[in-house]
Amino acid sequence: MNAVRPVGPTPEQRKANRRVALIIFAFAVLLMTLVLWLMIRAKYP
Amino acid sequence: MKTALSIGLSEEAQPAESAPMSDGLPSESRRAESPSLAADVMDLVKLRLSLLVVFTTWLGFYLGWQGPMNWLLMFHTVFGTVLAACGAGALNQYLEREHDARMRRTRERPLPSSRLTPDTALIIGVALSIAGLLELAAFASLLAAVLAAATIVTYLFCYTPLKRRTSLNTLVGAIPGAIPPLIGWAVATDGINFGGWLLFMLMFAWQMPHFLAIAWMYRDDYAQAGFVMLPGNDADGSSTGRQAVNYTLITWVLGMAPAMFGLTAPWHAVSALLLGAWFALAAFRFHLEPVQARARTLFLVSIVYLPLLLASLAIFKRG
Numbered sequence: 001m002n003a004v005r006p007v008g009p010t011p012e013q014r015k016a017n018r019r020v021a022l023i024i025f026a027f028a029v030l031l032m033t034l035v036l037w038l039m040i041r042a043k044y045p
Numbered sequence: 046m047k048t049a050l051s052i053g054l055s056e057e058a059q060p061a062e063s064a065p066m067s068d069g070l071p072s073e074s075r076r077a078e079s080p081s082l083a084a085d086v087m088d089l090v091k092l093r094l095s096l097l098v099v100f101t102t103w104l105g106f107y108l109g110w111q112g113p114m115n116w117l118l119m120f121h122t123v124f125g126t127v128l129a130a131c132g133a134g135a136l137n138q139y140l141e142r143e144h145d146a147r148m149r150r151t152r153e154r155p156l157p158s159s160r161l162t163p164d165t166a167l168i169i170g171v172a173l174s175i176a177g178l179l180e181l182a183a184f185a186s187l188l189a190a191v192l193a194a195a196t197i198v199t200y201l202f203c204y205t206p207l208k209r210r211t212s213l214n215t216l217v218g219a220i221p222g223a224i225p226p227l228i229g230w231a232v233a234t235d236g237i238n239f240g241g242w243l244l245f246m247l248m249f250a251w252q253m254p255h256f257l258a259i260a261w262m263y264r265d266d267y268a269q270a271g272f273v274m275l276p277g278n279d280a281d282g283s284s285t286g287r288q289a290v291n292y293t294l295i296t297w298v299l300g301m302a303p304a305m306f307g308l309t310a311p312w313h314a315v316s317a318l319l320l321g322a323w324f325a326l327a328a329f330r331f332h333l334e335p336v337q338a339r340a341r342t343l344f345l346v347s348i349v350y351l352p353l354l355l356a357s358l359a360i361f362k363r364g
Contacts, residue, residue, distance in 0.1 A: 020329060
């Protein structure tokens with residue numbers, strides 16, 4: 001008999017991982033915007 | 046987070062393969078490899094870690110100082126802090142000697158392996174701590190001495206006992222780990238203002254993923270010695286991974302904060318952005334798959350991240 005073993009994250013884990021990835025992405029966008037703003041402010045005070 | 050007054054504080058973080066493994070050696074060769082007295086004393090005072098303290102204290106001083114550098118004041122600040130750090134390290138090993146004997150990673154230390162007596166460690170620890178505090182009080186500032194004393198007290202009498210009671214010990218242990226740059230800042234600015242607290246918070250937040258990675262790598266060792274660390278109650282690593290991610294995000298923002306508040310040139314924000322992204326990704330990968338290799342990578346990234354971030358702060362400092 002071929003027993004089927006679950007491999008990898010469960011659907012719930014996938015969902016949680018996606019949420020964490022989204023949060024990190026949002027942080028990255030936010031902080032990049034901030035850097036851009038700092039640079040612009042430094043150039044045109 | 047066994048370190049007082051130290052960042053990087055990674056005496057825990059001996060790579061697994063470099064952990065003492067002398068069990069299989071015949072006793073002669075073990076004797077032949079016995080460290081010298083000087084090496085034992087250096088081990089007792091956690092010299093390598095205490096020297097890391099010098100770096101953060103120096104950096105705090107350098108960042109806070111405005112105008113032509115007062116090298117003598119800088120020397121007294123750094124030297125006093127390193128003496129206190131060495132003393133705290135020795136006293137920690139004195140208090141922890143029985144537990145250290147139960148951990149593979151620490152059982153070859155001078156006290157558990159009986160190469161130094163507890164009395165010797167106690168005398169060295171007390172003498173160095175007092176010398177450091179006096180040096181700071183007499184030649185740097187009274188506030189610096191008070192901060193160093195607070196570090197020693199929270200490290201030895203709050204964090205150390207809590208290690209066997211609650212996994213929140215890491216949060217408490219991060220306090221003495223974050224004070225050394227504040228000591229430098231306090232002397233340079235003759236007080237503690239916003240910049241000093243920012244540096245403190247950055248150091249505090251950085252330590253969390255750093256120590257979560259270490260605690261995960263050595264979770265069996267810690268459990269065996271009776272230390273209550275978060276990964277010990279987190280079999281699948283999901284909580285440890287999530288917390289590591291959360292703290293790297295906080296560190297990311299705090300790393301950039303000095304540029305936002307004008308303490309450094311805006312260019313620091315760029316390096317902090319890139320470094321923070323690297324740190325957060327390492328934590329995210331550990332969160333996705335909490336295995337030894339990824340915990341180790343997160344730990345390694347943490348110890349490269351911090352010096353680079355601090356170097357960026359120093360390079361882009363204003364004033």
